[in-house]
Amino acid sequence: MDTKIIKINENNFSKLQEPAKALADGKLVAFPTETVYGLGANALDENAVKNIFKAKGRPSDNPLIVHICEKSDVTKLAREINENAQKLFDTFSPGPITIILKKQPYISDAVTAGLDTVAVRIPVHKAARELIRMSGVPIAAPSANLSGKPSPTEAKHVIEDMNGRIEYIVDGGSCSVGVESTVVDATGESPVILRPGGVTLDDIRSIIPSATIDPHVLDLDMPNEKPKSPGMKYKHYAPRAEVIVIEGDTANVSAKIQSLCKIARSEGKKIGVMLRCENETVYDADCILIAGETSRQYASNLFSNLRKFDENNVDIIFAEFKNADGMGVAVRNRLYKSAGNNVIYV
Numbered sequence: 001m002d003t004k005i006i007k008i009n010e011n012n013f014s015k016l017q018e019p020a021k022a023l024a025d026g027k028l029v030a031f032p033t034e035t036v037y038g039l040g041a042n043a044l045d046e047n048a049v050k051n052i053f054k055a056k057g058r059p060s061d062n063p064l065i066v067h068i069c070e071k072s073d074v075t076k077l078a079r080e081i082n083e084n085a086q087k088l089f090d091t092f093s094p095g096p097i098t099i100i101l102k103k104q105p106y107i108s109d110a111v112t113a114g115l116d117t118v119a120v121r122i123p124v125h126k127a128a129r130e131l132i133r134m135s136g137v138p139i140a141a142p143s144a145n146l147s148g149k150p151s152p153t154e155a156k157h158v159i160e161d162m163n164g165r166i167e168y169i170v171d172g173g174s175c176s177v178g179v180e181s182t183v184v185d186a187t188g189e190s191p192v193i194l195r196p197g198g199v200t201l202d203d204i205r206s207i208i209p210s211a212t213i214d215p216h217v218l219d220l221d222m223p224n225e226k227p228k229s230p231g232m233k234y235k236h237y238a239p240r241a242e243v244i245v246i247e248g249d250t251a252n253v254s255a256k257i258q259s260l261c262k263i264a265r266s267e268g269k270k271i272g273v274m275l276r277c278e279n280e281t282v283y284d285a286d287c288i289l290i291a292g293e294t295s296r297q298y299a300s301n302l303f304s305n306l307r308k309f310d311e312n313n314v315d316i317i318f319a320e321f322k323n324a325d326g327m328g329v330a331v332r333n334r335l336y337k338s339a340g341n342n343v344i345y346v
């Protein structure tokens with residue numbers, strides 16, 4: 001299949017008409033959002049939805065998020081919106097949040113993986129909203145990467161993974177948040193964060209103080225318990241290179257990475273180091289990339305850096321990590337997963 005790439009900016013949204021029609025016709029279209037690129041299909045077309053799983057190599061028991069452009073469309077997907085869910089929509093949508101609600105009976109099991117709930121998200125990204133609006137249908141969309149790989153934050157990442165597998169890629173530049181939306185289960189008495197993301201626990205607690213975070217997100221050593229968000233259990237975000245996270249105070253982290261570089265060098269490995277910020281420490285590494293000092297910067301650069309290390313053919317990546325505050329919870333969650341929980345605390 002030939003994949004058509006459509007470059008857009010705010011002055012030429014009319015170019016979205018062709019991919020919007022393709023979506024309505026059951027084709028697959030990758031598009032930018034404020035978090036990461038999504039791989040969209042008409043959520044009401046079961047065949048189209050099944051093709052998403054084929055294109056990504058995604059396990060069918062991992063449900064998809066359904067994207068809409070207006071709050072008034074939520075009731076078309078969900079049969080029950082309680083007071084907390086309403087507050088979450090009113091405060092954080094459109095934006096990087098996904099809200100789990102009891103589904104309408106006609107939402108296909110292919111979308112929800114047989115669950116009685118549906119994940120609903122209203123992106124704030126202008127082109128994403130315009131594309132959804134023009135298509136006239138709700139859009140089921142996971143991140144537009146091959147299953148297991150880092151999520152795409154630029155069109156070139158989508159091209160790497162999806163060229164020849166889908167009909168269209170809408171190129172709208174880089175995604176600003178850089179990690180996926182916060183997934184919140186709003187079906188119970190208090191909201192529970194199932195996947196940390198662009199909206200933090202503190203943000204949510206500022207309007208609903210009883211909100212909590214699923215313990216699996218924080219404690220990665222609970223292998224026998226089933227996480228509530230099915231996608232959280234799979235290998236994820238992994239570049240080709242081995243990733244090791246070194247977490248702790250700056251001086252200890254630097255010293256540890258220096259000694260790890262020495263060992264990796266003696267083993268003939270090509271070495272990558274992901275720094276939080278530029279510093280005085282000299283690392284004997286082949287590729288050094290900066291993530292960012294604040295958690296927001298780190299989030300925004302994380303996935304693209306992991307892909308850049310692969311482009312540079314490094315064998316091993318040492319990643320500095322410090323702040324697990326605010327968005328740092330989401331960064332840590334993605335980073336630990338990309339490392340297969342290979343973390344050294346110093």
Ligand code: TXA
Binds near residue numbers: 229
């Ligand atoms: O920012 C995002 O959320 C991006 C953009 C494209 O919107 N999408 C995204 O989709 O990250 P995906 O498929 O990569 O991740 C969806 C997550 C998975 O962990 C999945 O298990 C969870 O949401 N999920 C979907 N429906 C659910 C449901 N009904 N109950 C619990 N978790 C659900």
Ligand code: MG
Binds near residue numbers: 142143151
């Ligand atoms: Mg994903």
